Amino acid sequence: MVRKLLLSSVATIALSAAASAADLSFKAAPAATPAWSWAGLYIGLNGGFASYRSEVNFGDVASSVFENGASPFKSSALGGLIGGQIGYNWQFRKLVLGVEGDGDFLFGLNKTTRGGWVDTGTVTNSQLTSQATGFTSIRGRVGFDVFDGTLLYGTAGVGWLKINNNWTVLNNNAGVPKGGNFVANKWQPSFVAGAGFETMIDSRWSVRGEVLWVMPESANVRATDIHFFNPSPTVNHTTDAVFGRIGVNYKIW
Numbered sequence: 001m002v003r004k005l006l007l008s009s010v011a012t013i014a015l016s017a018a019a020s021a022a023d024l025s026f027k028a029a030p031a032a033t034p035a036w037s038w039a040g041l042y043i044g045l046n047g048g049f050a051s052y053r054s055e056v057n058f059g060d061v062a063s064s065v066f067e068n069g070a071s072p073f074k075s076s077a078l079g080g081l082i083g084g085q086i087g088y089n090w091q092f093r094k095l096v097l098g099v100e101g102d103g104d105f106l107f108g109l110n111k112t113t114r115g116g117w118v119d120t121g122t123v124t125n126s127q128l129t130s131q132a133t134g135f136t137s138i139r140g141r142v143g144f145d146v147f148d149g150t151l152l153y154g155t156a157g158v159g160w161l162k163i164n165n166n167w168t169v170l171n172n173n174a175g176v177p178k179g180g181n182f183v184a185n186k187w188q189p190s191f192v193a194g195a196g197f198e199t200m201i202d203s204r205w206s207v208r209g210e211v212l213w214v215m216p217e218s219a220n221v222r223a224t225d226i227h228f229f230n231p232s233p234t235v236n237h238t239t240d241a242v243f244g245r246i247g248v249n250y251k252i253w
Contacts, residue, residue, distance in 0.1 A: 036149040036200055038098075039091040044208075046102070046247030047082040052109040054130035056167045057236040058182075073128040073167065079108025081135070081243060089141075096151055098141040104243070106132050106162075126169050132241060134162035135214065137192045149200035159192040161216045165237045181224045182235035188216035198249070206249045214241040 057072040083104030090097045110131040136159060143153030165184045196210025216239050222232040 036145070037091060037203070038089045038096045038143075038145065038151060038200075040251050040253050041086075041088050042206075042249045042251045043084070043086045044247050044249035045082075045084050046104070046245045048080065048243060048245035050079050050081045050106055050109055050132070050244075051242045052077050052079065052106075052130075052132045053240050054111070054128075054163075054165055055238045056128055056130075056165065056182075057238070058167065058233075073113055073126075075111040075113045075128060075130045077109045077111040077130070079106060079110075081106050081245065083135075085247065085249075087141070091145075094145045096141070096143040096145060096153065098143070098153075099139070100141055100155070101136075101138045103136040104134070104245075106134055109133070109241075126167065129164075129166045129168075130239075131164045132161055132239070133164065134187075135241070135243070136160050137190075137212075137214075139192060139194075143198075151198045152196075153198065154193075154195045155210070155212075156191075156193040159190040159214060160187040161190050161214055161239065161241060162187050163216070163219075163237070163239055165219075165239070167235055167237075182221050182237075183224055184219040184221050184237040186219065188219060188239065190214050190216040194243075204251050206251070207247070208249065209246045210244075212243040212245070214243065216240065 053074070053076045055072050055074045081104040083102060085100055085102035087098055087100030110129070113128045113130075114126065137157055138159070139155045139157030141153050141155045143151045145151050163184060163186065167182045192212055192214050194210055194212035196208055198206050198208035200206045218239075219237040220234050221237065222234055
């Protein structure tokens with residue numbers, strides 16, 4: 001009888017211990033952590049600084065009109081930008097491929113420069129007004145998730161820079177109007193390349209920083225006023241820009 005009671009007690013204690021251990025094991029199991037994913041559609045806002053440089057080569061004008069040739073007019077300006085972007089990413093383990101479109105309003109990128117040229121022995125003033133007011137692009141992105149949720153990427157594509165450059169020959173010392181107005185006011189096609197990093201705050205929100213180099217095609221223009229330049233020679237406008245942007249993105253799905 002005593003033996004049966006002992007065996008029964010041991011069995012009860014063993015079963016209770018096993019149940020407690022199983023319960024503790026279940027409670028101690030950590031919750032699964034969701035993996036970071038860049039895949040999906042996103043929208044966002046950006047802002048930052050912009051550097052803009054312009055150069056006007058009036059070689060044809062100098063050779064056909066002026067007695068003395070001169071170096072091209074050059075100007076540069078620093079300003080800012082604000083805009084937004086929309087894109088889509090595909091993720092293959094650590095590799096992230098994407099496409100992105102963006103648009104920015106540029107401000108503060110305007111510069112006016114004056115110079116003097118010799119026209120048949122008379123000093124003639126000329127003025128270059130250079131300005132960039134807008135930017136848009138469509139680019140591919142290739143990145144690598146170096147840590148879970150931190151992406152290093154490169155980007156390249158095509159863009160359009162809104163420029164408004166005007167080189168004008170002003171009145172000479174005798175007050176004789178010269179006319180001119182070699183105007184390049186257009187959305188200039190551009191090659192765009194850059195690099196950046198992006199970090200996820202949670203499964204939906206991320207922040208980024210990037211630098212873009214914008215290299216537009218040069219623009220050859222003729223005078224809009226042929227009062228003085230007739231026939232009109234060609235003036236060449238060359239521009240480029242660098243953008244430093246920070247931004248925030250929201251992944252829609």
